[in-house]
Amino acid sequence: MDFKLSDEQRLIRKAARDFSFKELAPNAREWEEKHHFSREVFEMMGDLDFTGLYVPEEYDGTNVGRLTAALVFEELAKGCYATAVYLTVHNMVTNLICQYGTEEQKERWVKPLARGEKLGAYSLTEAEAGSDAAALSTSAVRKNGGYVVNGTKLYVTSGGVADVYAVMVRTSDAHKSKGISTLIVEKGTPGFAFGPHEAKMGLNASPTTELHFNNCFVPEENILGAEGLGFNFAMTALNGGRINIGACSVGLAQQAFDYALAYAHKRQQFGKPIVSFQALQFMFADMATEIDAARLMVYRAASLMDEGEDCMMEAAMGKRLATDVAMRVTTDAVQILGGYGYMKSYPVEMYMRFAKIGQIFEGTNQIQRVVIAREITKYKGRKRPDSY
Amino acid sequence: MDIVVLVKQVPNTTEVRIDPKTGNLIREGVESIINPEDRHALEAALQIRDNTGGKVTVLSMGPPQAIDGICEALAMGADRGILLSDRIFAGADTWATSTTLGRAIRKIEQFDLVLAGRQAVDGDTAQIGPQVAEYLGIPQLTYVQKLEVREGAVIAERALEDGCEHIEAPTPVLVTVLSSLNEPRYPTVAGLIDSTRPRAPIEIWNGADLGVKAYEVGLAGSLTQVVKTFTPKGARNTQYLEGSPAAVAAQLIDALRKKEIRLGE
Ligand SMILES: Cc1cc2nc3c(=O)[nH]c(=O)nc-3n(C[C@H](O)[C@H](O)[C@H](O)COP(=O)(O)OP(=O)(O)OC[C@H]3O[C@@H](n4cnc5c(N)ncnc54)[C@H](O)[C@@H]3O)c2cc1C
Ligand SMILES: Cc1cc2nc3c(=O)[nH]c(=O)nc-3n(C[C@H](O)[C@H](O)[C@H](O)COP(=O)(O)OP(=O)(O)OC[C@H]3O[C@@H](n4cnc5c(N)ncnc54)[C@H](O)[C@@H]3O)c2cc1C
Numbered sequence: 001m002d003f004k005l006s007d008e009q010r011l012i013r014k015a016a017r018d019f020s021f022k023e024l025a026p027n028a029r030e031w032e033e034k035h036h037f038s039r040e041v042f043e044m045m046g047d048l049d050f051t052g053l054y055v056p057e058e059y060d061g062t063n064v065g066r067l068t069a070a071l072v073f074e075e076l077a078k079g080c081y082a083t084a085v086y087l088t089v090h091n092m093v094t095n096l097i098c099q100y101g102t103e104e105q106k107e108r109w110v111k112p113l114a115r116g117e118k119l120g121a122y123s124l125t126e127a128e129a130g131s132d133a134a135a136l137s138t139s140a141v142r143k144n145g146g147y148v149v150n151g152t153k154l155y156v157t158s159g160g161v162a163d164v165y166a167v168m169v170r171t172s173d174a175h176k177s178k179g180i181s182t183l184i185v186e187k188g189t190p191g192f193a194f195g196p197h198e199a200k201m202g203l204n205a206s207p208t209t210e211l212h213f214n215n216c217f218v219p220e221e222n223i224l225g226a227e228g229l230g231f232n233f234a235m236t237a238l239n240g241g242r243i244n245i246g247a248c249s250v251g252l253a254q255q256a257f258d259y260a261l262a263y264a265h266k267r268q269q270f271g272k273p274i275v276s277f278q279a280l281q282f283m284f285a286d287m288a289t290e291i292d293a294a295r296l297m298v299y300r301a302a303s304l305m306d307e308g309e310d311c312m313m314e315a316a317m318g319k320r321l322a323t324d325v326a327m328r329v330t331t332d333a334v335q336i337l338g339g340y341g342y343m344k345s346y347p348v349e350m351y352m353r354f355a356k357i358g359q360i361f362e363g364t365n366q367i368q369r370v371v372i373a374r375e376i377t378k379y380k381g382r383k384r385p386d387s388y
Numbered sequence: 389m390d391i392v393v394l395v396k397q398v399p400n401t402t403e404v405r406i407d408p409k410t411g412n413l414i415r416e417g418v419e420s421i422i423n424p425e426d427r428h429a430l431e432a433a434l435q436i437r438d439n440t441g442g443k444v445t446v447l448s449m450g451p452p453q454a455i456d457g458i459c460e461a462l463a464m465g466a467d468r469g470i471l472l473s474d475r476i477f478a479g480a481d482t483w484a485t486s487t488t489l490g491r492a493i494r495k496i497e498q499f500d501l502v503l504a505g506r507q508a509v510d511g512d513t514a515q516i517g518p519q520v521a522e523y524l525g526i527p528q529l530t531y532v533q534k535l536e537v538r539e540g541a542v543i544a545e546r547a548l549e550d551g552c553e554h555i556e557a558p559t560p561v562l563v564t565v566l567s568s569l570n571e572p573r574y575p576t577v578a579g580l581i582d583s584t585r586p587r588a589p590i591e592i593w594n595g596a597d598l599g600v601k602a603y604e605v606g607l608a609g610s611l612t613q614v615v616k617t618f619t620p621k622g623a624r625n626t627q628y629l630e631g632s633p634a635a636v637a638a639q640l641i642d643a644l645r646k647k648e649i650r651l652g653e
Contacts (some may be wrong), residue, residue, distance in 0.1 A: 006582040015575045049577035062577045
């Protein structure tokens with residue numbers, strides 16, 4: 001077992017770190033307060049090749065793989081969690097179309113997405129179908145060489161600002177999950193509109209909106225794969241998405257930790273730096289240990305995926321742990337800064353608000369446990385095969 | 389135009405701390421980066437090449453790890469990288485460093501322009517550029533904040549203490565740049581994939597490749613030796629000024645005058 005990154009991975013991480021430090025971190029607070037999405041920053045990330053991280057070169061990606069992508073997301077999340085998150089969704093959608101799309105679809109969507117000319121979004125959730133996503137009801141009815149789509153999708157990351165939407169719709173009522181298909185819908189399609197940016201607890205640099213479909217005609221060449229495969233696609237995409245959210249959360253936790261530690265070295269109370277109090281040292285020790293555990297789990301899941309191995313459970317475990325760790329660590333970071341931590345003139349209260357969403361989206365942490373438990377129990381009490 | 393850019397790996401911090409006991413720089417836990425002003429020099433080189441053609445070679449002297457900086461420079465768009473690395477180069481002062489870099493540039497032969505950052509954040513001497521120019525016997529333009537190239541010449545705007553100077557020099561010429569010159573690009577992922585592959589256009593030259601003797605370079609070839617480094621213990625003394633803005637301004641000017649701080653012409 002080798003815990004060393006390659007030169008390529010190390011230097012890509014460094015490039016992401018440098019970009020994050022210079023271009024994201026100084027603006028994150030302002031974007032958050034002003035609910036500002038920066039298209040310019042997305043384009044810069046395209047120039048740096050962060051927009052097609054696991055898409056092959058022939059479709060204008062770099063194909064560096066999941067582990068390297070995780071390193072990039074981790075670093076970007078240190079500067080701005082919201083930016084890192086929407087970039088992971090973009091990469092997820094780009095890869096989804098690349099994996100299951102036809103040659104024409106890849107030409108049409110994957111290339112501009114991978115180059116960062118177009119932004120991608122993923123739409124599964126509905127008002128009555130959150131954790132129980134297969135209960136979705138937005139309908140797509142076959143008509144004249146295409147589908148007429150009606151319904152409302154909820155909470156779409158990059159809603160309104162994205163150009164290409166992978167939308168899970170119901171093409172058949174006969175089966176629950178097997179009646180779901182994936183349509184690729186472009187912004188500007190008649191009958192396709194957006195709700196307003198939802199005001200959120202955090203993550204406001206990344207717009208979240210409803211999608212409104214009102215007799216929206218989507219030509220049949222926009223269906224991904226075939227009818228009935230959509231739920232599978234959606235779940236496969238989320239499996240990788242969990243690794244990404246785990247990576248973002250590790251980065252966020254590390255950032256909060258680094259900030260709190262530097263603060264604790266400078267801040268003096270009772271005549272000495274507060275870092276010298278064992279009460280705080282033990283907090284830091286626990287934070288560091290948990291961040292490391294989360295990071296290793298996320299990297300392990302990413303490596304398994306790079307090797308083409310099944311990693312449903314490992315990805316869910318990584319996401320569950322990393323997002324819970326981020327919540328705890330950011331909360332502790334506020335505590336370590338005392339009253340200053342509670343103030344908006346310091347960044348840690350924002351980190352704490354960012355952290356909360358990680359426990360909710362791409363499958364709540366309860367749903368991660370459902371996934372983990374399903375994997376554990378599928379051997380009916382027999383020992384799981386060794387995964388090493 | 390063929391351009392050689394001098395890049396140095398430095399610790400990523402503007403506040404290089406010094407171990408009060410040993411007097412050495414504390415480098416543990418500090419990431420190495422390309423010296424910030426060198427990135428501006430590289431950006432200038434890349435822009436000139438993109439407009440006029442030619443080749444950009446990055447040249448660095450340092451331990452084997454300094455190859456990271458060369459990989460990054462290639463990933464930003466440089467065509468070729470040369471790392472000067474040899475035990476005999478170790479401990480060099482600016483004189484020995486300039487000699488070594490100068491020898492390497494002679495060996496490169498074909499160049500119209502040598503670009504370098506004004507100074508490195510870990511030494512702040514600003515001596516390397518000028519000394520390399522002297523070694524090569526070519527003109528030098530320092531503190532450059534605007535740069536234009538013509539056939540056989542460069543035109544530069546130099547930042548001086550109380551204004552700026554426009555100046556033209558024939559090539560080959562050495563130019564040291566300020567960070568106000570441009571906005572450096574970032575290395576790309578695709579570029580880093582290529583530059584970390586075994587067949588990347590990177591060469592490592594040692595003393596024998598340069599044909600130098602051990603006594604000409606490194607510590608042995610240095611004219612100066614660091615006896616001691618330390619952080620000056622200047623106690624900070626805060627003085628609060630009160631009153632109307634005009635009164636505060638007057639007090640401030642008086643206070644500065646009393647301390648004989650120059651206020652400009
Ligand atoms: C900022 C933001 C961005 C988002 N981006 C996207 C996006 O880009 N695309 C998209 O499709 N969706 C997106 N979502 C939606 C997100 O994935 C859902 O909110 C999430 O899946 C939870 O669904 P829900 O909100 O309906 O909660 P519910 O499903 O109503 O869950 C409520 C609570 O019940 C628990 N629960 C539900 N079922 C079970 C069970 N079986 N066992 C135990 N506990 C259970 C949940 O864990 C949770 O605690 C986003 C949401 C937010 C807030
Ligand atoms: C919204 C708000 C309202 C407030 N209202 C008032 C008010 O009305 N009046 C007023 O006087 N103050 C008020 N305060 C100030 C508040 O009481 C202080 O912020 C609080 O006492 C903590 O002090 P501090 O922020 O300086 O943190 P610090 O004392 O710097 O503490 C930082 C961290 O170090 C830890 N720490 C410090 N010393 C030790 C030790 N010896 N052992 C172990 N751990 C230690 C702390 O627990 C904390 O985690 C308010 C603060 C806020 C945020």
